[in-house]
Amino acid sequence: MMSTQQDKRIHFIGAGNMAGAMLRGLVSSGFKPGSLSCSSPAEAETKRLVDELGISASADNLEYLRDCDAIVLGVKPQILQSVCQELAPFLASADRQPIVISIAAGTTTQSISSWLKQDPDLLPLVRSMPNTPAQVGMGASGLFATAAVKPDQKALTQEIFEAFGIAVWVEDESQLHAVTALSGSGPAYVFEFIKGLADAGVSLGLQPDVSRQLAEATVAGAAKLCAVSHDEEIAGLQRKVMSPGGTTEQGVRVLQSEELTATVRRAMEAARDQSLYLAGEGPALAKN
Numbered sequence: 001m002m003s004t005q006q007d008k009r010i011h012f013i014g015a016g017n018m019a020g021a022m023l024r025g026l027v028s029s030g031f032k033p034g035s036l037s038c039s040s041p042a043e044a045e046t047k048r049l050v051d052e053l054g055i056s057a058s059a060d061n062l063e064y065l066r067d068c069d070a071i072v073l074g075v076k077p078q079i080l081q082s083v084c085q086e087l088a089p090f091l092a093s094a095d096r097q098p099i100v101i102s103i104a105a106g107t108t109t110q111s112i113s114s115w116l117k118q119d120p121d122l123l124p125l126v127r128s129m130p131n132t133p134a135q136v137g138m139g140a141s142g143l144f145a146t147a148a149v150k151p152d153q154k155a156l157t158q159e160i161f162e163a164f165g166i167a168v169w170v171e172d173e174s175q176l177h178a179v180t181a182l183s184g185s186g187p188a189y190v191f192e193f194i195k196g197l198a199d200a201g202v203s204l205g206l207q208p209d210v211s212r213q214l215a216e217a218t219v220a221g222a223a224k225l226c227a228v229s230h231d232e233e234i235a236g237l238q239r240k241v242m243s244p245g246g247t248t249e250q251g252v253r254v255l256q257s258e259e260l261t262a263t264v265r266r267a268m269e270a271a272r273d274q275s276l277y278l279a280g281e282g283p284a285l286a287k288n
């Protein structure tokens, strides 16, 4: 059954990787293509989305903004300021205030509000951190809403992000640094682990293709098992596959003695610190 949100007018500024993934998720989860649009100077990208999804597109960022319920800022952080300055006169004269949703990494709601020439206490603005598995409908997004976001706008935002994965709200904008370090950067940590499994499989005598398939399916299967057993402690799931004196117990013992969890925590702290630095809220990290 169609939800009350799925005929809402949503416009994307930018038509690249993330905007495309979000638009594909929206159409496949039932949002009406006739209510969706995007704008970008990249003609080949907008044409691909128009042909594939039946949405509308323009090279003019302002063409489809009238009567919009949500405007998604889907451009790179370095051009967000100029795009916001282009939108500011429209927002100043709009009859009703659409929610503005930013997917730009590291750009604060304070900066976006000031570029849009809006009072940060009055602008309904969501800052989000999606991740690349959005491209296969399995994204994990952290969301922060400013005080002016109304409950129906929050529900629309939730539905937009759930169209391509899971979405969780954080109460404090500064928590998005931790979201960035976990789910934003996390796919690359998991790729590193999959690569480690696959390479080690080869060194133990498997064909590269066989080893990679087993590594990929093992990580995907374990994550799925963890998700469907959400009420159970992860350590409990681990014990279930570790019979005393068995093979798994030996392997896990090595991972624990090499302090894998402490290594993961250090990786996340480094990613969090870089996120703080990029936002101008922390010192530069030594590159070594």
Ligand SMILES: NC(=O)c1ccc[n+]([C@@H]2O[C@H](COP(=O)([O-])OP(=O)(O)OC[C@H]3O[C@@H](n4cnc5c(N)ncnc54)[C@H](OP(=O)(O)O)[C@@H]3O)[C@@H](O)[C@H]2O)c1
Pocket: 013, 014, 015, 016, 017, 018, 019, 039, 040, 041, 042, 045, 061, 074, 075, 076, 077, 079, 083, 103, 104, 105, 129, 130, 131, 132, 184
């Ligand atoms: N990809 C990720 O994994 C990921 C994850 C989390 C958050 N994000 C955030 O998502 C945002 C988009 O990233 P992306 O990977 O999707 O980038 P992308 O593929 O480069 O897409 C950006 C799009 O914006 C277009 N554009 C450039 N200038 C524009 C303008 N003035 N008005 C309208 N559109 C304009 C670009 O066109 P041209 O190609 O012609 O420049 C391109 O179509 C970034 O802010 C990033 O921080 C990305």
